[in-house]
Amino acid sequence: MIDALLPLTLALVLFAALLFIVSDFDILSPAVIVALVMAFSSVLALASASTWNLYMPFYGATILFLGVLIFSLTSLAVKSKLNFIKSVNLPNFDVKPVPVILLSIFTFILAFFSFKETYELAESLGNDQGVFGMIGAIRPHLESGDITISRTMNYRNTFATLFAYVSAFAFFYLLIIKNTFRKLLLIPMFLLSPFLILTTGRMNLLFYVIYLLIHACILYRLREGDSKASRKRSLKWTLYAGGAFFALFLILGTLTGKVAFDGTGRSPLLILAHYGGASIPAFGALMELPVIDDGLIGSHISLGLYRMLSRLGFDLPEVMTFLPFLHFDGMKTNVFTAFWRYIEDFGLWGMFLFTSLLSLFYTLFYELTKSGRLGAYGIILYSSLAYPLFMFFQDERLIMDFSGTPIVYHVILLFVFYKVILKKSS
Secondary structure, three states: OOEOHHHHHHHHHHHHHHHHHHOOOOOOOHHHHHHHHHHHHHHHHHHOHHHHOOOOEHHHHHHHHHHHHHHHHHHHHHHHOOOOOOOOOOOOEEEOHHHHHHHHHHHHHHHHHHHHHHHHHHHHOOOOOHHHHHHHHHHHHHHHOOOOOOHHHHHHHHHHHHHHHHHHHHHHHHHHOOOOOOHHHHHHHHHHHHHHHHOOOOHHHHHHHHHHHHHHHHHHHHHOOOOHHHHHHHHHHHHHHHHHHHHHHHHHHHHHOOOOOOOOOOOHHHHHHHHHHOHHHHHHHHHOOOOOOOOOOOOOOOHHHHHHHHHOOOOOOOOOOOOOOEEOOOOEEOOOHHHHHHHHHHHHHHHHHHHHHHHHHHHHHHHHHHOOOOHHHHHHHHHHHOHHHHOOOOOOOHHHHHOOOHHHHHHHHHHHHHHHHEEEOO
């Protein structure tokens, strides 16, 4: 069989570069993001192909490229119909210091309870290395599905995250639009750190970095009239944010024992190739297997919805958060790009249709947000929901994370913090 990994990589890299140019160098465009992350993932897969004997069948490569193409063409078509949208100025805002202080104290208390719960759970699993060993003791059991984080801890994480998100927006709004440095707002942003560590994974850290990047760039471009110079600076900020995340990724990976510098095959570059590149050939490998229909609609993406229905008394089979692992030569992965879940749930043509609808949603949302038409809350909301675009190369995240009640909590709590923390000023 022909290994199509090299042709796929070249096609994705060239297409992403062309799309970036056609999109007027807009690094935040949903189509550009999806194309770039897919191209970057394919490059990592190609670079590590000989290490793990990775292989990409021609059929899988074709389907993956068509998925990226359909997402991009839909986005360009939507954008072409929205040229009439003009940017507007955001209202003037200031910060209410007393609510920020009180909410920060409450968040600190929540962090203490999350630490206590995590430490006790690690001890029950046999951790004898104290505080520094608890994350490494818990993570393997979470990945295997032996244990789950309590619902109460998830609520605490959600509260701290969304409080930090609105505080970060207020901080960057005042810094970028008003040229005012408000140190108080750094407190809730810093208080998110223990929650990011105690979740034991590194994805929430990535989502936080993406949120900071998206809304800061949108604010800056609104100030500068969305000029080409401001778009180029957004590109620089994106590269800086990527470097910062990679450094923090390695630090947290060292805490969980997944990154080592001892020549055991867990070097930083191999870890990056594993997490960033394995999903592309894994998707290709699964595309050679028959699709198994479990008889449920959307069961691979609507995890939250199925769990909510089960709690309401509906007799439904349990759905798994972590998918079974696929083994390569010395490496295993259980992420297969977002396209695989869409194919499993809707079939091949359904995947193309769903991808197009997703592109329509994100492009419309983005174009209205970056023009300021949705106001400050619209920027906060869009920036908090943009990370699934960056995760497209790895897995589906929008429907998985927000189906069921989570999207309700997310939208309402963000709005509450927005109203409590910010006030319009003259």
